[in-house]
Amino acid sequence: MQTIEDLRRTPEGYFTTRWGQPEYTDWQDESMSWKEGCYIGDWSFLWERRFRGPDALKLFADTSVNNFEKFELNQSKHVIHTDENGKLIAEGVLTRLGEDEFMHFGRGTFWVDYKMRHGDYNATSEADDWFNFQVQGPDAIHVVEKACGQKLRDVKFMYNGHIKIAGCDVVALRQGMAGELGFELQGDIRKSQDVYDAIVEAGADYGIRKLGGRAAFINHLEACFPTIVTDYLPAIFEPDMAGYLDEFRSAMPAFASTFNVAGSFEGKKVSDWYRSPVELGWANRIHLGHDFIGRDALADEKANPRRVIRTLVWNADDIGKVFASLFGKDQPYDWMEIPRDQRGFMYCDRVLKNGRDIGTTTSRGYSYFFREMLSLATIDVAEAEIGNEVSVLWGAPGNPQIEIRATVQPAPYKQDNRRASY
Numbered sequence: 165m166q167t168i169e170d171l172r173r174t175p176e177g178y179f180t181t182r183w184g185q186p187e188y189t190d191w192q193d194e195s196m197s198w199k200e201g202c203y204i205g206d207w208s209f210l211w212e213r214r215f216r217g218p219d220a221l222k223l224f225a226d227t228s229v230n231n232f233e234k235f236e237l238n239q240s241k242h243v244i245h246t247d248e249n250g251k252l253i254a255e256g257v258l259t260r261l262g263e264d265e266f267m268h269f270g271r272g273t274f275w276v277d278y279k280m281r282h283g284d285y286n287a288t289s290e291a292d293d294w295f296n297f298q299v300q301g302p303d304a305i306h307v308v309e310k311a312c313g314q315k316l317r318d319v320k321f322m323y324n325g326h327i328k329i330a331g332c333d334v335v336a337l338r339q340g341m342a343g344e345l346g347f348e349l350q351g352d353i354r355k356s357q358d359v360y361d362a363i364v365e366a367g368a369d370y371g372i373r374k375l376g377g378r379a380a381f382i383n384h385l386e387a388c389f390p391t392i393v394t395d396y397l398p399a400i401f402e403p404d405m406a407g408y409l410d411e412f413r414s415a416m417p418a419f420a421s422t423f424n425v426a427g428s429f430e431g432k433k434v435s436d437w438y439r440s441p442v443e444l445g446w447a448n449r450i451h452l453g454h455d456f457i458g459r460d461a462l463a464d465e466k467a468n469p470r471r472v473i474r475t476l477v478w479n480a481d482d483i484g485k486v487f488a489s490l491f492g493k494d495q496p497y498d499w500m501e502i503p504r505d506q507r508g509f510m511y512c513d514r515v516l517k518n519g520r521d522i523g524t525t526t527s528r529g530y531s532y533f534f535r536e537m538l539s540l541a542t543i544d545v546a547e548a549e550i551g552n553e554v555s556v557l558w559g560a561p562g563n564p565q566i567e568i569r570a571t572v573q574p575a576p577y578k579q580d581n582r583r584a585s586y
Contacts, residue, residue: 166401166423166434167434168425168431168432168433168434171397171423171424171425171434171437172424172425172426173424174424174507174509175419175422175424175507175508175509182209182377182419183205183206183207183375183376183377183380184206184374184376184377185374185376185377186376186377186378187376187377187378187379188373188374188375188376189373189374191376191378191379191503191532192532193373194373194374194375194376194378194379195379195382195383195503195531195532195533196532196533197301197371197372197373197375198300198301198342198343198344198346198383199301199302199344199533200301200302200371201301201302201303201370201371201372201373202299202300202301202302202303202304202307202346202367202370202372202373203298203299203300203301203342203372203373203374203375204297204298204299204360204363204364204367204372204373204374204375205297205298205300205374205375205380206295206296206297206298206360206375207296207297207298207348208294208295208296208297208353208356210256210269210270210296211269211270211271211273211274211291211416212267212268212269212273212291212292212293212294213267213268213273213274213276213277213289213290213291213292214261214265214266214267214268214289214290214291214292215265215266215267215268215276215277215280215287215288215289216264216265216266216287216288216289217264217285217286217287217288218264218286218287219285219286219287220264220265220266220285220287221235221264221266222285223276223279223280223283223285223287224243224258224266224268224276225454225456226279226283226455226456226457227245227275227276227279227456227457228243228244228245228258228456229244229245229246229441229446229449229450229451229456229458229459229462230242230243230244230449230451231451231453231454232454233451233453235260236260236323237260237261237262237263238259238260238261238323238324238325238326239259239260239322239323239324240257240258240259240260240322240323240324240337240339241257241258241322242255242256242257242322242446242449243255243256243257243258243268243272244441244446244449244450245272245275245276245457246399246440246441246456246457246458246461246462247399247400247402247405247457247458248404248457248458248461249399249438249458249461250440250441250442250458250461250462250465251399251435251438251439251440251458252392252396252398252399252438252439252440252441252444253272253275253398253399253400254270254271254272254274254275254392254398255270255272255392255446256268256269256270256271256272256273257269257270257337257339257348259324259335259337267292267294269296271392271398271416271420273289273291274411274412274415274416275408275412276289277289278408278411278412293353294350294351294352294353295349295350295351295352295353295355295356295359295360296348296349296350297348297349297350297356297359297360297363298341298342298346298347298348298349298375299346299347299349299363299367299372300340300341300342300344300345300346300347300383301342301344301345301346302344302345302581303367303370303371303372304344304345304346304347305317305345305347305586306370307363307366307367307370307372308327308336308347308349308363308366310366310367311329311362311363311365311366311367312327312328312329312334312336313328314327316336316338316347317586319336319338320338321338321339321340321582321583322337322338322339323337323338324336324337324338325338329349329351329359329362329363330355330358330359330361330362331355331358332351332352332355332358332359333351333352334349334350334351334359335349335350335351336348336349336350337349337350339582340387340580340581340582340583341383341384341387341389342383342386342387343383343386343387343576343578343579343580343581343582344581344582344584345581345582345584345586346582349363377506378503378506379503380506381394381504381506381527381529382503382504382529382530382531382532384527385504385527385529385531385538385539385540385577386531386533386534386538386576386577386578387576387577387578387580388445388473388475388540388575388576388577390439390444390445390473390526390527390540391527393423393424393508393509393510394510394511394526394527395439395444395510395526395527395540396437396438396439396444396510396526397423397425397434397437397438397510398423398438399435399438400412401434401435402435419508422508423510424508424509424510425437425509425510425511425512426505426509426510426511426512426560427509427510427511427512427513427526427560428512428513428514428556428557428558428559428560428561428565429512429513429514429524430561437510437512439542440461440462440465441462442462442465442466442469442471442472443469443470443471443472443473443542444473444542445472445473445575447466447469450462450466452466469545470544470545471523471542471543471544471545471548472542472543472545472548473540473541473542473543473575474540474541474543474548474550474572474573474574474575475538475539475540475541475572475573475574475575475576475577476515476525476538476539476540476541476554476556476570476571476572476573477536477537477538477570477571477573477577478528478536478537478538478539478556478568478569478570479568479569479570479571480536480537482566482567482568482569483500483537483568485497485566486498486500486558486566486568487500489564494564495563495564496564497558497559497563497564497565497566498558498559498560498563498564500528500537500558502530503529503530503531503532504527504528504529504530505528510526511526511527511528512524512525512526513525513526513528513539513556513557513558514556514557515541515543515554515555515556515557515570516554516555516556516557516567517547517552517554517555522543522544522546522547522554523541523542523543523544523547524541524542525539525540525541525542525556525570526539526540526541527539527540531577533578534577534578538577539556539570540575541572543572547572548572549572550572550573550574551571551572551573552571552572553569553570553571553572554569554570554571554572555567555568555569555570556568556570
């Protein structure tokens with residue numbers, strides 16, 4: 165049984181190591197790369213599973229909120245999986261490779277495989293191991309085209325081209341996890357170093373940057389891409405999920421199956437850290453025209469949302485007091501890691517209006533591009549008006565706490581350029 169005391173423990177290991185080095189040049193320089201040029205980032209730690217069979221698409225329809233009435237070959241979708249209460253279990257990317265063949269990326273692969281094995285589906289699944297390199301930024305198209313020697317201008321957003329880089333077959337998914345033009349390049353993990361080196365070489369004339377772990381999630385913050393562990397705990401800790409949780413923990417490495425929380429928010433039960441797709445800005449993904457796990461709960465919430473997602477811009481003077489406290493004689497306020505905390509916590513803080521709780525905020529981080537401290541907030545609809553003045557309670561329970569003024573702003577905060585023309 166997962167307890168809140170367990171969640172409050174500091175996870176072992178350094179979270180940024182999944183992306184290689186914490187920094188390659190420095191985090192300020194790297195965090196500007198997807199606005200001024202492009203970066204290459206390594207997301208090869210993601211999990212892939214290949215699903216095949218006549219019932220494979222039905223399996224995903226039953227376990228996802230998404231609309232699969234139109235799902236073309238070489239198209240990808242951001243798929244979302246919820247429990248019966250409409251709370252997120254996981255989300256990721258699903259690509260249609262063939263009529264009855266799909267590749268699924270992310271932690272949700274285990275949930276879909278679990279439901280397949282415990283259901284009645286004419287389908288199979290097997291783990292695969294691909295590299296997954298993000299090349300993101302306004303110059304990404306030039307770098308990828310130079311690396312593969314062919315044009316990619318006809319690849320539509322969330323569709324895949326098929327190219328060769330360094331003699332390796334590569335699936336090139338056009339998307340934009342930095343909120344800019346970009347590609348995810350996927351292929352055989354055994355060829356990963358050759359492909360990576362070829363991209364870096366092709367990007368030399370464009371000032372390509374290698375993206376280190378310290379800057380890796382600032383793009384998610386600026387572009388509003390809520391992320392498991394960082395912005396929500398998966399809804400897998402309820403009694404009816406015990407069988408799945410046991411299998412999940414036995415299959416996943418420790419860093420991916422251990423969940424921890426921090427911050428000023430104090431829940432009474434683990435589910436207080438769960439979130440729904442509606443709260444995280446994904447209501448438009450929810451297709452009520454088919455039956456799926458959590459449909460009834462999400463139908464009600466989609467019609468009458470209680471909270472929505474916004475960006476909070478934190479007051480610079482109040483932040484200065486937090487850092488200044490390090491040089492006083494009293495116990496200082498909790499440290500604000502710059503550009504953001506990457507130790508594997510869902511860092512969740514209370515959002516207040518005139519002393520009243522109106523939501524919570526996560527993903528706090530410093531944007532060098534905007535020169536501002538930002539966070540993502542799930543906030544009461546009545547308090548979500550742009551420009552509303554609120555405050556964030558900073559400091560873990562039992563430690564010195566301070567209210568930091570903040571302003572409600574749109575999410576995403578940075579202009580969305582993912583679908584921009586070349």
